Amino acid sequence: MKKDEIFKDIVNQYTAILYNRANYLLQDSDEAEDIVQDVFLSAYQGFDNYQGRSNTKTWLMGILKNKVADYYRKKYKQGTSISLSHFFDEDGTWKQDHALKEWRDDEKSLFDDLDFKRIFDHCIDRLPAKWSIPFKMYYLDNKKTDLLSQELGLSTTNIWKILQRGRLQLKECLEQNWFNK
Amino acid sequence: MIKRIIHKLLLSCQEATLLLELKGANQISVFQNIRLSLHLTICSICRIYKQKSYVINKYFEDKIHDEAIDNQATIERLKEKINRSLSANK
Ligand SMILES: [Zn+2]
Numbered sequence: 001m002k003k004d005e006i007f008k009d010i011v012n013q014y015t016a017i018l019y020n021r022a023n024y025l026l027q028d029s030d031e032a033e034d035i036v037q038d039v040f041l042s043a044y045q046g047f048d049n050y051q052g053r054s055n056t057k058t059w060l061m062g063i064l065k066n067k068v069a070d071y072y073r074k075k076y077k078q079g080t081s082i083s084l085s086h087f088f089d090e091d092g093t094w095k096q097d098h099a100l101k102e103w104r105d106d107e108k109s110l111f112d113d114l115d116f117k118r119i120f121d122h123c124i125d126r127l128p129a130k131w132s133i134p135f136k137m138y139y140l141d142n143k144k145t146d147l148l149s150q151e152l153g154l155s156t157t158n159i160w161k162i163l164q165r166g167r168l169q170l171k172e173c174l175e176q177n178w179f180n181k
Numbered sequence: 182m183i184k185r186i187i188h189k190l191l192l193s194c195q196e197a198t199l200l201l202e203l204k205g206a207n208q209i210s211v212f213q214n215i216r217l218s219l220h221l222t223i224c225s226i227c228r229i230y231k232q233k234s235y236v237i238n239k240y241f242e243d244k245i246h247d248e249a250i251d252n253q254a255t256i257e258r259l260k261e262k263i264n265r266s267l268s269a270n271k
Contacts, residue, residue, distance in 0.1 A: 011263050016256045033259055040263045041270060084195055092193025094226050102229050107236045111243065120240055139241040143206040163202045171233050 069151040123173035
């Protein structure tokens with residue numbers, strides 16, 4: 001088969017999975033479309049070097065990850081200041097009383113509940129992209145913070161803070177929309 | 182009151198929640214881990230937070246298996262667009 005035909009197959013086979021991943025990471029369908037298009041352009045240009053070296057999906061997902069990292073670095077080049085004053089007082093003690101309230105169910109029964117998942121995904125969507133991109137990529141990178149720090153141009157200290165801040169916000173959103181409802 | 186003093190001397194809740202992140206990634210040092218464990222023995226709010234953060238962590242770990250969003254029309258349109266831009270860039 002000629003390169004163009006092979007490539008047409010690749011586009012046909014991998015557009016959906018790349019788009020879903022891009023949409024998940026960027027929370028913006030227009031940006032996701034642009035970035036996927038860009039991934040295929042780079043992939044096409046690099047195709048001769050790539051051929052068969054790794055699994056096609058791994059190869060394309062890797063290009064996508066780099067593009068998302070570029071996007072993040074360009075968009076958020078100014079330093080991140082992360083305030084926790086919503087959650088803690090100046091001594092670093094919890095501000096909210098409801099922090100004491102336990103969640104009623106174990107995660108198995110929660111994760112089987114489609115309504116809970118819907119609320120969870122809604123809470124993820126509500127995180128600002130500045131935090132949610134590193135947060136999600138942390139899990140996609142299997143918690144390799146050194147790698148993530150290089151990719152996103154963030155210090156590891158800032159990655160820990162973003163994870164902390166993002167998780168506190170998710171916790172609050174879940175309590176407001178699910179546990180304390 | 183005593184609790185507040187211990188918090189201040191040992192580790193605040195704000196610092197404890199940060200150390201929980203390091204622990205979650207298996208990157209906590211022995212010394213940090215001791216301070217965190219001591220904090221957790223005296224602080225029930227952080228103990229409860231630890232449980233909650235574990236649930237959130239688990240959700241993301243499970244989520245990595247990409248769920249297919251059903252948006253066939255968007256995908257087909259995007260494929261067309263990509264194929265057009267590829268021919269234009271040859
Ligand atoms: Zn505490």
